[in-house]
Amino acid sequence: MIHGVLIFNTTGVPRLTKFYTPVHQSIQTLTQKLFSLVCSRPVGLCNFLDAPELDAFLGPKNEEGDRWRVVYRSYATLYFVFVVDGAESELGVLDLIQVFVETLDRSFENVCELDLVFHFDEVHHILSEIVQGGLVLETNIDEIDESVQNMARLRKESFASAYPLSLGGGLSPRNGPLKTPLGWLTGKFTGVGTR
Amino acid sequence: MWERTLKDLIRGLRANKADESKFIAKAIEEIRHEIKTEDMELKAGAVMKLIYLDMLGYDMSWASFHVVEVMSSSRIHLKSVGYLGANQSFNQDTDVLMLTTNLLKKDLMSNPADIGITLNGISNIVTPDLARDLSPELIRMMNHSHPQIRKRTVLALYRVIEKYPEVLQHAISRMKEKLEDPDPGVVAATINVLCELTRQNPEEYLTLAPALFHLMTTSTNNWMLIKIIKIFGSLSPHEPRLVRKLQPPITELISTTPAISLLYECVRTCIIGGMLQGPSGDSLARTCVSKLAAFIEDPDQNLKYIALLAMVKIVPTHPHLVAQYQDTILSSVDDQDISIRMRALDLVSAMVDQTNLQSIVQQILSHLVTDTTTTVHPTAAQSLTQHTIPISPNSIKPHVPPTQSPAYRLILAQRILRMCSQDTYDNVTNFEWYLSVLVDLAHVANVDVGDEIRGQLVDVVGRVRAARRYAVKLMHTVLNDDAILRNAHEEGSCSEVLWAAAWICGEYCNELAEPQKLITLLLRDEISHLPPDIIAVYIQAALKVFGFWAAEVAQRWSEDDLQEVKDTVELISSRVSRFVASSHIEVQERAANTVQLFSFIQADLNNHRPRHDALAGTTLDPMEEPSFPKSLFLIQPLFSSYELNPVAQTAQASVPVPEGLDLDAWFVSPSVVVETKFEKDESKTKKSKKGKGKEVNGGRKAKSGSKRREEDENSNGIVLTPMTAEIETEEEKAERERLRAERLERLRDDPYYIMDKPLPQQSSTNRYVAQEDVDAIPVVKLEGMPSFTEPEPGPSALRNELPEGPVEPYYIDKVGEMPEGAAQPILGTISSSQPPTSKTSRQQTPVPSLVPPSPFPQYEVPGEDTRPSTPDPVKVTRPRKKKVKKKSETVEAS
Known part of the structure; x- marks a missing residue:
């Protein structure tokens, strides 16, 4: 079973945290610990994090099969980390990360870290088309992408029907969600937009 | 009030990096207002912001009711926000989950998109109550016309079964049907769920084997094949016939599949099912090992890792096959990747035998040694690779090599100890080597393994006589080592090795030519900084050494020795007397004992008047007054009367029962037992006032096990000695009351008397007396x-x-x-x-x-008469x- 999916960048800022099994520590400390272990590994090493510190941290499991393993992959400025147990195949999870990233890439068209920052809800929706409750739902990228597009379209239509006058909008990628006139003004006046 | 969207919040966060907490506090204040509005859009926006902040570590559990409100929206773009909030923030204790049952039921009847969101939500937030209430719907929905929904339902059911196992019996037949679902995605999801279920309870799912077998032989989906093989791995130990059936297809898979992940699972299942035994299994094992060995040498580190993982499984049954690749495996222990090292370490410790132990241990030991120097100079490759990753300035920190981490060092040190001590040192052929390894380890480990090293040192010396001489020599140098003494208080200094050194030198000081010199070493001023338990051993060791030496001096007594003996006694008493006031009871008591004994010796020595006849000391005629001070023989017998030997663990239990001891006989007369029983009952009820407030009857039920057994025996008629009649006369009762009051009075002030403790120990535990005495x-x-x-x-x-x-x-x-x-x-x-x-x-x-x-x-x-002893x-x-x-x-x- 997959116990957790994390995305954080090379400075350790979380971009997505999703745990399917309750963890004993706060998710933030767990993220920090995983980050410190993962980022200290030079490139070219294997994608399985098997550090002695980890067992103490993830809770020692008596049986070999129950041990939590950490499989990660780094893409540009992001680390994708899956925490799994013995029911998952290590290399299979590695492929799954690839599937996840490719799906993100299709949805966002050349995904970059900022897409994940501003559309973290969309990332959650995409993940929910791949993994549900810690079990793999679908591994075929085309199928996943189709469901993702379908759901995004439905949300967009729903938003459009609520705001018939809004331009585009919806929660779909690259379109500002819930842009109320006031919010839009705020953005204009304060000028904090950094994109 | 400014209403900000999530985007504004994120932008604000990015712009206010310097004062983040203040900004967030303000944002949360705004959210608190927004979330209470009637406007669903605004509410959802607030929830969205909270989810984002939750990821950064800011609690959102206070908003759970508002999350449910958003979940209940009929618009899908809002509903999905609500469900996302629930997925991320609800846990088993969230009270508003009680309110969601009907909402979830309603959403499960809605359009396919809503159902999908709901099923995903159920997977995340389900509680035992929800599981019970929703399970009928879910089981029905396993036959939904939409494959997407069937898939999600199957997965959601797993979480439901987890929370409410009763569902399983209703769901399992549908689950079986789903193995033949026309949609491959549904089949894969079902396999996924079954894989989890069989891991927990394999026997229950043996009936699924034919269907699974069919899938295994027809499917080409590696992802699913891995899971099926995993399921068979759980099933095969419970059904031997399955193993025979599986052998051909798995052998086929092993020899043909290019996917190492699948190969690894096959190997694992083969081993669990015992398919590698027998002549046909042997060739299969050979195929596996040669395939895996190729992967170990593969440049792809991931394949290497998995191959090592699989090798570990084969080693116990086919060590000779793996041994062929020993060099490759050993070189993996030096891999720069700690993950691979850990696996290689596992493998190496499984492979260890008499012939390779020394080289393997030396190699691991060298990791502990050399890496202390590489901290200062990271290799060129390391510094290069470091800069290939774009790292923002604030994250640059000195690169710590993996071998420097204390947890890794601890594992290395423990591995060494475990490899060597395995099966009572079966693999150690040279104990002098092992003893020096232990001492080296204490020097270089720099982690907290001193306790284990101490145990091994003492154990080896106790068990291996031939190593004692060398051990004493080695331990003498350890005692001389100022560095250990100086660092004794630092973490990871392994100062416990001094404990072992002092104990061994003291116990086996007869191996030393000049034991008296050791006393000075043992009672140096610096030892006062050691942990108290070690000081205690030092004092004791000094005492032993003196006892041995004094007896030896007395044997070849000449008056010239008197001064040296006097000096030594003086030295010991003065040095030890410093510890008489130690705040540690152990040290204090030993020091006080020693000082008292030595004051006696001192007095005797001072009274000693040398006899000047030529034969002094040469004869030991007991009738004659000896020429040496008699007190020189005071200490030695305290320690050396009997040699210490390792004791078999079952020795205690094997002590024969002395003749004439009847273990079944009452120690105390039954009337007393009855009396104490009543008394206990009463004290029990008295004590348990705060508890269930039971009547006397209840109190009797709540007795300790031993008591209950006694009662059972009574009721079964195995009464060993007849009990006094339950109905007692007035007189007896009065007498009993009196006795009881008397004793209660006596025991009231006794701090050691615990009322609840069963008093008549002897009666209930008499069959174990032999062990305890x-x-x-x-x-x-x-x-x-x-x-x-x-x-x-x-x-x-x-x-x-x-x-x-x-x-x-x-x-x-x-x-x-x-x-x-x-x-x-x-x-x-x-x-x-x-x-x-x-x-x-x-x-x-x-x-x-x-x-x-x-x-x-x-x-x-x-029976007493049959005992051979x-x-x-x-x-x-x-x-x-x-x-x-x-x-x-x-x-x-x-």
Whole structure:
């Protein structure tokens, strides 16, 4: 079973945290610990994090099969980390990360870290088309992408029907969600937009 | 009030990096207002912001009710926000989950998109109550027309079953049907769920084997095949016929599949199912190992990792196959990747045998040594790779090599100890080497393994006679080592090795040529900084050394020695007297004892008047007043009357029951037992006032187990001695009351009397008395121990005159000492229960009374006349017992 999916960048800022099994520590400390272990590994090493510190941290499991393993992959400025147990195949999870990233890439068209920052809800929706409750739902990228597009379209239509006058909008990628006139003004006046 | 969207929040966060907490506090304040509005859009926006902040570590559980409000929106773009909030923030204790049952039921009836969101949500937030209430719907929905929904339902059911296992029996038949679903995604999801379920409860799913077997032979989906093979891995131990059926297809898969992940699973399942045994299995094993070995040498580190993982599984049954690749495997221990190192370490420790132990241990030990130097100079490759990753300035930190991490060092050190001590040092052929490894380890480990090293040192010296001489020499140098002494208080200094050094030098000081020099070493001023338990051992060791040396001096007494003896005694008393006021009871008591003993010796020495006849000291006529001060013989017998030997773990249980001891007889007359029982009942009810407030009857029920057993025995009619009638006369009752009041009075002020504790211990535990009576164990010298034959030119610090030297091969006293006259059948059980014995005794000093009585060999009390042993006459055993006891006490404490 997959116990957790994390995305954080090379400075350790979380971009997505999703745990399917309750963890004993706060998710933030767990993220920090995983980050410190993962980022200290030079490139070219294997994608399985098997550090002695980890067992103490993830809770020692008596049986070999129950041990939590950490499989990660780094893409540009992001680390994708899956925490799994013995029911998952290590290399299979590695492929799954690839599937996840490719799906993100299709949805966002050349995904970059900022897409994940501003559309973290969309990332959650995409993940929910791949993994549900810690079990793999679908591994075929085309199928996943189709469901993702379908759901995004439905949300967009729903938003459009609520705001018939809004331009585009919806929660779909690259379109500002819930842009109320006031919010839009705020953005204009304060000028904090950094994109 | 400004209403910000999530985007604004994120932008604000990015712009206010310097004052983030203030900005967030303000944002949360705004959210608190927004979330209470009637406007669903605004509410959802607020929830969205909270989810984002939740990821950064800001609690959102307070908003759970508003999350449910958003979940109930009919618009899908809002509903999905609500469900996302619930997925991320709800847990089993979230109280509003009670309110969601109907909402979830309604959403499950809605359009496919809503159902999808809902099923995903159920997977995340389900509680036992929700599971119970929703399970009928979910089971029905497994036949939904939409494959997407069937898929999600199957997965959601797993979480439901997890929370509410009763669902399983209703769901399992549908689950079986889903294995033949037309949609491959549904089949894969079902396999996924079954994989989880079979791992927990394999026997229940054996009936699925035919369907799974069919899928295995027809499917080409590697992802699913891996899971199916995993399921078979769980099933095959419970169904031997399955193994035979699986062998051909799995062999086929192993030889054809290019996917190592699948290969790894096949290998694993083969091993679990025992498919690698027998002639056909052997060739299969050979195929596996050669395939895996190729992967180990693969440049892809991931394949290497998995191959090592799989090799570990094969080693126990086919060590010779893996041994061919020993060099490759050993080089993986040096891999720069710590993950691979860990796996290689696992593999290497599984492969270890007599021939390769030394080289493997040296290699691991070198990791602990060399890496202390590489901290300062990271290799060029390391610094290069570091800069290939774009790292923002604030994250640059000194790169710590993996081998520097304390957790890794601890694992290395423990691995070394475990490899060597495995099966009571089965793999160690040279104990001098091992002892020096232990000392080296103490020096370089820099982690907290001192305790284990100490245990091993003492255990080796106790079990391997031939190693004692070298051990004493080695430990002498350790005692001389100022560095350890100086760092004793630092973490990871392994100062416990000093404990072992002092103990070994003290116990076996007869190996030293000039033991008196050791006293000065043991009682240096610096030792006062050591941990108290070590100081105690130092004092004790000094005492032992003096005892040995003084006796030796007395044997060859000449008046010239008097001054040296006086000086030594003076030295010991003055040095030790500093510890008399120690705040640690152990140190204080030992110091006080020593000072008192030595004040006696001192007085005797001062009274000593040399006799000037030529024969002084040469004859030891007991009738004549000896020429040497008699007090020189005061200390030695306290320590050396009996040699310490490792004790077999079952020794305690094997002590024969002395003749004339009837273990089933009452110790106290039954009337007293009855009385105490009543009393206990009453005190019980008194005490349990705060509890269930039971009546006297209830109190009787709540008795301790021993008591209950006694009662059972009574009710079964196995009354050993007739009980007094339950109905007692007035007189008896009055008498009993009086006795009881008397005793209660007596015990009231006794701090050691715990009311609830069952008083009549003897009556309930009398069958175990034999185990608990430590003094009753007659300890004897073992005859037929290997003797030291060859004299060795030994180092100067050791005494030469004793004809001792290492005997080849080293004899390890694995079995340990057994009591005199242990019954034969019990000896049989000892040899069979040898592995556990060696395993636990490894950590212990060979002290008789420390060995816990083994719980399993139930000692059957044979009839008195059939017992083959004869107990020692009282006259002989008693002084022995005394001495032994003293000995064991001192050693135990030291």
